[in-house]
Amino acid sequence: MELKPLHLANVRLLGGDVGGLLAVDGRIAEIDPVEVPGSAETIDAKGQWLAPGIIDLGVFATDKPAFHFGGITRAALMPDAGPLDNPGLVERAAKGGKPDLWVHPIAAATKGLEGRELAEIGLMRGAGARAVATGRARIADAGVMRRILAYAAALGLTVIAHAEDEGLTAGAVATDGEMATRLGLASAPAIAEAMAIARDLMLVEETGAPIHFRQVTTARGLELIRAAKAKGLPVTCGITPAHLFLSDTAIGDFRTFARLSPPLRSEDDRHACLAGIADGTIDVLASGHDPRGPEDKRLPFAEAQPGMAGAETLLAMGLQLVRDRHIGPARLFDLLAANPAKLLGVDAGRLEPGTEADLILIDEGTPWQVDAKKMAAYAGNTPFDGMPVQGRATAIWKGGLRIR
Structure with a gap:
């Protein structure tokens, strides 16, 4: 099937000026085109925002309906499902969503994600792995972690690390504080992250190897990231909307949908994270998408599995950061698309000629209510259940081909 040129007219580019975009052969050809081919399909966006498709860095399941609802065109899959510790599994994962969703597998740093023996990182890179990750836990052995960093760097891959000291967090399901004490929950100090x-x-x-801390959620952790960046170290970090909009008070009714890893933090830490988003310390906003069914969540809080279905709310919560004036629209899509693309080494995530035409139209003012029972995801374990939000993707193109 021949792919027609695509002309999007009357769009607000990244929520800014009104303009247009022309895509030819699946790539962005021109911003504000002077001439449009007669064979092009022209769509009048009527003032909607045009943005690059979201690149969700660090999901735990390939959940295409949820990703398409949320405007996600590429997802970097964590190695925990599998685990992705050999080339065959990586190659299979990379084919999982095509052609209307690209899955970028992240290789397991160690065999079985057990933190002891290095996995076949070079072979997995050849099979399509775009980064290396420690998985849901950090690697306790500093010698092993040092070898992983050096080996991954030699292959041009970034190591994605979990940041909690297991000596402090073993058995804990909450952060030390008034709420954990009141509920009688096993808890750990927030400094486990900074350590x-x-x-x-x-x-x-x-x-000298690059590292990305998938979630940094405390003031002390962000201070260390800031200082490292000031020294010129190759470090980046991310966060999910949950730690920007919710504190540990959200677990007050033993709500297992708010049982996350890392656990929700204090209100002071939440405000520090908002400051980190505003000042550029945090590089990536990701969904942490981890759909968990009733068998994992309808349990006593301490026995429930951590995780949230985050893909469908990622864009709406990001737009809330813009409405609250923590960041502007362009910065939001650096967090959602451009920075993840750079880390993964993919030619997408920006509205620039030559890049892949992974595009979304957004009605930023559409009101809707998050409803766990109606989500497109495999499971609706969202900590934002019942929250009124605004903004959603109304159309998606993957490589210039409309997929929604």
């Missing part, structure tokens, strides 16, 4: 970050930053300084 893990501090060790890995020292290894980065030693090896």
Whole structure:
């Protein structure tokens, strides 16, 4: 099937000026085109926002309906499902969503994600892995972590690290504080995050290898990231909307939908995270999409599995950051698309000629209510259940081909 040129007219580019875009042969050809081919399909966006398709960095399941609802055109799949510790599994995962969703597998750093023996990272890179990750937990052995950083860097891959010191967090389901005490929940101090970050930053300084901390959720952790960036170390970090909009008070009724990893933090830490988004310390906003069914969530809080279905609310919560004036629209799509694309080494995530035409139209003012029972995801375990939000993707193109 021949792919027609695509002309999107009367769009607000990244929520800014009104203009247009022309895509030819699946790539962006021109912004504000002077001439449009007669064979082009022209769509009048009537003032809707035009943005690059979201690149969701670090999901735990390939959940195409949820991704398409949320404007996600590419998803970087964490190695925990599988685990993705050999080339065959990586190659299969990479084919999982095509042609209307690209899955970028993240290789397991160690065999079985057990933190002991290095996996076949080079072979997995050849099979399509775009990064290396420690998985849901950090690697306790500093010697193993040092070898992983050095080996991945030699292959041109970034290591994606979990940041919690397991010596402090073992058995904990909440963060130390008034709420955990009141509920009688096993808890760990928030410094468990900063301690893990501090060790890995020292290894980065030693090896020169790039690292990405998938979630940094505390003031102390962000201070370390800030200082490392000021020294010129190759470090980036991410966060999910949950730690920007919710604090540990959200677990007050033993709500298992708010049982997350890392756990929700204090209100002071939440505000520190908002400051980190505003000042550029945080590089990536991701969904942490981890759909969990009733068998994992309809349990006593301490026995429930951590995780949230985040893909469908990622865009709406990001737009809330813009409405609250923490960031502007262009910065939002750096967090959602451009920065993840750079980390993964993919030619997408920006509205620039030559890049792949992965595009979304957004009606930023559409009101809707998050409803766990009506979500497109495999499971509706969202901590935002019942929350009124605004903004949704109304159309999606993957490589210039409309998929929704």
